[in-house]
Amino acid sequence: MPPKAAPVVIDLKFNPDEVKAALADAFPGRDVVNRADPAQAGRDLAQARYAVVWKSQPDLFARAPNLAAVFSGGAGVDHVLTLPGLPDVPLVRFVDPTLTTRMSEWVALQCLLHLRQHGRYAEQAQRGAWAELPQPEARDLTVGVMGLGVLGQDAARKLQTLGFTVTGWSRRKKTLNGIETYDESGLDAFLARTDILVGLLPLTAETRGLYDATLFAKLSRKGPFGAPVFINAGRGGSQVEADIIAALRSGGLHGASLDVFSTEPLEADSPLWTLPNCIVTPHAAAASDVKALFRQVEAQIERHEAGLPFEHLVDRTAGY
Amino acid sequence: MPPKAAPVVIDLKFNPDEVKAALADAFPGRDVVNRADPAQAGRDLAQARYAVVWKSQPDLFARAPNLAAVFSGGAGVDHVLTLPGLPDVPLVRFVDPTLTTRMSEWVALQCLLHLRQHGRYAEQAQRGAWAELPQPEARDLTVGVMGLGVLGQDAARKLQTLGFTVTGWSRRKKTLNGIETYDESGLDAFLARTDILVGLLPLTAETRGLYDATLFAKLSRKGPFGAPVFINAGRGGSQVEADIIAALRSGGLHGASLDVFSTEPLEADSPLWTLPNCIVTPHAAAASDVKALFRQVEAQIERHEAGLPFEHLVDRTAGY
Numbered sequence: 001m002p003p004k005a006a007p008v009v010i011d012l013k014f015n016p017d018e019v020k021a022a023l024a025d026a027f028p029g030r031d032v033v034n035r036a037d038p039a040q041a042g043r044d045l046a047q048a049r050y051a052v053v054w055k056s057q058p059d060l061f062a063r064a065p066n067l068a069a070v071f072s073g074g075a076g077v078d079h080v081l082t083l084p085g086l087p088d089v090p091l092v093r094f095v096d097p098t099l100t101t102r103m104s105e106w107v108a109l110q111c112l113l114h115l116r117q118h119g120r121y122a123e124q125a126q127r128g129a130w131a132e133l134p135q136p137e138a139r140d141l142t143v144g145v146m147g148l149g150v151l152g153q154d155a156a157r158k159l160q161t162l163g164f165t166v167t168g169w170s171r172r173k174k175t176l177n178g179i180e181t182y183d184e185s186g187l188d189a190f191l192a193r194t195d196i197l198v199g200l201l202p203l204t205a206e207t208r209g210l211y212d213a214t215l216f217a218k219l220s221r222k223g224p225f226g227a228p229v230f231i232n233a234g235r236g237g238s239q240v241e242a243d244i245i246a247a248l249r250s251g252g253l254h255g256a257s258l259d260v261f262s263t264e265p266l267e268a269d270s271p272l273w274t275l276p277n278c279i280v281t282p283h284a285a286a287a288s289d290v291k292a293l294f295r296q297v298e299a300q301i302e303r304h305e306a307g308l309p310f311e312h313l314v315d316r317t318a319g320y
Numbered sequence: 321m322p323p324k325a326a327p328v329v330i331d332l333k334f335n336p337d338e339v340k341a342a343l344a345d346a347f348p349g350r351d352v353v354n355r356a357d358p359a360q361a362g363r364d365l366a367q368a369r370y371a372v373v374w375k376s377q378p379d380l381f382a383r384a385p386n387l388a389a390v391f392s393g394g395a396g397v398d399h400v401l402t403l404p405g406l407p408d409v410p411l412v413r414f415v416d417p418t419l420t421t422r423m424s425e426w427v428a429l430q431c432l433l434h435l436r437q438h439g440r441y442a443e444q445a446q447r448g449a450w451a452e453l454p455q456p457e458a459r460d461l462t463v464g465v466m467g468l469g470v471l472g473q474d475a476a477r478k479l480q481t482l483g484f485t486v487t488g489w490s491r492r493k494k495t496l497n498g499i500e501t502y503d504e505s506g507l508d509a510f511l512a513r514t515d516i517l518v519g520l521l522p523l524t525a526e527t528r529g530l531y532d533a534t535l536f537a538k539l540s541r542k543g544p545f546g547a548p549v550f551i552n553a554g555r556g557g558s559q560v561e562a563d564i565i566a567a568l569r570s571g572g573l574h575g576a577s578l579d580v581f582s583t584e585p586l587e588a589d590s591p592l593w594t595l596p597n598c599i600v601t602p603h604a605a606a607a608s609d610v611k612a613l614f615r616q617v618e619a620q621i622e623r624h625e626a627g628l629p630f631e632h633l634v635d636r637t638a639g640y
Contacts, residue, residue: 130602138425
């Protein structure tokens, strides 16, 4: 057993003030090193047993060689898996009702924005034009959710409650009550009936560059808008932005909502910012609540020190 | 018993092409007079037993004196109650899952737009500005739904599923599972905790001009945006538009979403169209599906002719 108050190192590229404020009440009785605090930059990390990381400084694992576990500061772990010198210790993802709820808020908002033609109504409002548009119902559109982890399942259920026809896809078959699901072998069938594609996949070797012109061409064109909508809140590395831009311009896509980008921040001169019916948010769909993150890490450490296994362990081979 | 195929008169200020198309399959074996069809303008209405109406021509009841029932083409009936010569026969409202679902889509969209600060993100996007805003969660905002009929109850439940804290108000106390409700005597207490007010009230003597500066001043200012949001998809006659404009300008209201107006169409030069954080839609939140309307009227006529009472009868004293 490690000592009861084994030190924790915090290496989070989050808002530094929020991290500092959250640390005031976190990890009682335990030594904490916050690498984002310049005053603590030189501190020795040799005794640290736990690390909480998000886009960490590259020397973390060289300076902290005695870690017993690494906690991701978010739902995704691609940023951890690529860190130099990642030790062979349990890697734990952040699963939090707050994060899940926020993600579903964003996904539901984007689906409703496209369904209810908010962009066209906003444009009409600028001209003071009172004109009702032909309006399909939610059930007339099939939303296909790619990625059926905690986030995808919650979004799928909420979209279903709102009235959308919802299907789901995951690499390995998952069963959801009342929602038709597809696995790897059913990808083309899944895409062929999808009017709104919601991407909530992790970034892995298989998903890098997945959302490209070839995939968009497989989506349904039979829906009420005549062309599909692409929504991505997973990882920017999974999308080919040049193909999204071209498809929005050619009508191959009816619209898009993007919260993630291959390079973040998105360049100020990217056409994505201002293309009609393309909605851009700055990786803000589901920001981690730092206080909730620390509470969860505390609880996980308690489990571990009581001899219980960690929850939400990452499968390094699968990459998520 | 009336004759099996008693004639129906249709007097709907809807899209004439949609009405005509829907009538092609409606009321089989029954004589139908469509007053929106110029070719039928002169037809005798003396034998008509049923009328389906929405903002009808003023001479309807003078020309059709033998009606056994009047069906509203929408959920609201204020437009029927004010028609000259309304006979003392059963008045039936249109209650339809389609209409309910569409209304809840619109209400959920508007609540999410304000919660997720869509207007500010859209403005940032125009400048290519990547900047995350402090973001409350749905549960941090209390949505107060005024009007707990079929529409209000459905909207309340869906908002709750999305994570909002939801309360409800109706003139007469209603009980909803898991949702705190208030009645007439609890109006001020209800308003005092409401961060987003959703108006789904019918237009009656009591609700005319209800949403005014005095009411807005009673709403909560303790929410994450420091001022309340007003959303109305009930009737425009219930709101004082000058007070909404003044409150949006002074910060008394953080935002608004309006689908209904005291005069429709809203004048092209109304400041409401372009005020920041004010969203205007052209009475399009929940358009009646004409085919569904005719199917429901057919079913109600069948009930009536089989000796059963009508469903969804209007209480004329209450005004809804």
